[in-house]
Amino acid sequence: MYNYFMLIGYVVNDIELKEVADGKKVVKLRLAVKREFQNMDGGYDTDFINISVWEYLAEHAVNYLKKGARVAVKGRICPKKETKNDVSVITNELYADRLIFLGETGTKEFDAEASKTKEE
Numbered sequence: 001m002y003n004y005f006m007l008i009g010y011v012v013n014d015i016e017l018k019e020v021a022d023g024k025k026v027v028k029l030r031l032a033v034k035r036e037f038q039n040m041d042g043g044y045d046t047d048f049i050n051i052s053v054w055e056y057l058a059e060h061a062v063n064y065l066k067k068g069a070r071v072a073v074k075g076r077i078c079p080k081k082e083t084k085n086d087v088s089v090i091t092n093e094l095y096a097d098r099l100i101f102l103g104e105t106g107t108k109e110f111d112a113e114a115s116k117t118k119e120e
Contacts, residue, residue: 006074009053029073
């Protein structure tokens with residue numbers, strides 16, 4: 001079985017590197033991803049999806065991404081249980097494992113597991 005997602009979209013937010021309490025670095029990306037099919041009005045809907053990018057990948061996201069940049073993201077879906085007002089809610093959080101920057105001058109790929117760079 002596999003637990004992964006693959007999205008291609010445009011960065012909606014400004015990229016900001018943050019450090020959490022245990023010293024790990026994180027970037028919160030928000031991607032605009034256009035749906036493949038037309039809606040009832042003949043247009044295309046866009047989904048806005050939040051993705052967490054950690055450590056090695058977060059540093060590269062800050063260096064290579066900016067608002068409006070096109071990027072492919074591969075990652076995993078992690079359920080997260082939260083309790084608010086005595087009600088338990090399970091949400092899904094998306095964590096990036098690979099970023100592929102799809103720029104006009106070529107692509108640049110970063111992989112969290114291998115901590116390596118691939119340029120084309």
